[in-house]
Amino acid sequence: GAVVSQHPSRVICKSGTSVKIECRSLDFQATTMFWYRQFPKQSLMLMATSNEGSKATYEQGVEKDKFLINHASLTLSTLTVTSAHPEDSSFYICSASQGNYGYTFGSGTRLTVV
Amino acid sequence: AQKITQTQPGMFVQEKEAVTLDCTYDTSDQSYGLFWYKQPSSGEMIFLIYQGSYDEQNATEGRYSLNFQKARKSANLVISASQLGDSAMYFCAAPGETSGSRLTFGEGTQLTVNP
Numbered sequence: 001g002a003v004v005s006q007h008p009s010r011v012i013c014k015s016g017t018s019v020k021i022e023c024r025s026l027d028f029q030a031t032t033m034f035w036y037r038q039f040p041k042q043s044l045m046l047m048a049t050s051n052e053g054s055k056a057t058y059e060q061g062v063e064k065d066k067f068l069i070n071h072a073s074l075t076l077s078t079l080t081v082t083s084a085h086p087e088d089s090s091f092y093i094c095s096a097s098q099g100n101y102g103y104t105f106g107s108g109t110r111l112t113v114v
Numbered sequence: 115a116q117k118i119t120q121t122q123p124g125m126f127v128q129e130k131e132a133v134t135l136d137c138t139y140d141t142s143d144q145s146y147g148l149f150w151y152k153q154p155s156s157g158e159m160i161f162l163i164y165q166g167s168y169d170e171q172n173a174t175e176g177r178y179s180l181n182f183q184k185a186r187k188s189a190n191l192v193i194s195a196s197q198l199g200d201s202a203m204y205f206c207a208a209p210g211e212t213s214g215s216r217l218t219f220g221e222g223t224q225l226t227v228n229p
Contacts, residue, residue: 034216043205043219044159091157095217103149103209103217105159 002028004096006106013084013113021079021109023094028104030096033077035069038091038108047092050077084113116141116208120220127196128228134181135191135223137206143167146208148189149217150178153203162204165189196227 003026013019023033031052036044048064050056050071058064066088068080077096081088093108117140127133139148146167152160165173165180173180181190193200206220 038157041203041224043221046216046218049216093157093159095159097215103161105151108157108159110157 002026002096002098002102002104004030004094004104004106006094006109008109009107010110011112013111015085015113016083018080018082019084019111021081021092021094021111023077023079023096023106025075025096025104028096028098029074030077030098031074032097033071034095034097034103035067035077035079036093036095038093040091044093047079081111084111086113089113116143116146116210116218118206118208118218118220120206120223122223123221124224124226126226126228127193129198130195132192132194133196133225135193135204135206135225136188137190137220138186138188139206139208140187141208143210148180148182149207149209150180150189150191151205151207152200153205153222155202159205163191193225198227198229201225201227 005024033050035047038044047062048056048058050069052071052074056069071077089112094106096104119138148165150162163175163178165182172182177194179192203222205222207217209215
């Protein structure tokens, strides 16, 4: 079946640094990628939708300059958390749409900013 | 836009018994679908089952089945013969009307299976 590989699975970074999270679709072309954020014991909140070759669409309240999304190819989308702060510590997970209401999720990234 | 409501923050069930996790939705779309996902403590999202609004029969996938009541706008997940490995967070979700649109998730239900 369809697989989305997400890396890293876990990252600890210092305050003020940037962290890049990658999601790759391994055996299909992901024209649309969704990026979610999840706090402990809460639901997934959509941060942004990225389409290959165009600018991402951010949800209200999400800082586009802080959470940079690049979807340069049909198999790779990246989320960069710039100038990370402790409040950015969270679980980030991507999901690729395959059309026909099929969705494949990455395995998620636990970000801890110290 | 879809709104998904899961009113059970936590549920407990004895091993080998059945459990129903509630999900109600609110949509003005004529055609829609509903998903259930399982999220263990590792964080991955595991697809369990899908129900289309025009499907005539309730969806079933092994021990998982959907009690889909369109008039009541509910799509409850039934897990039969619960296993210890079923302990996880469960999310109900729905996409927008167009294929490939964003998923909106409910608040989730934490299921604990007791031995």
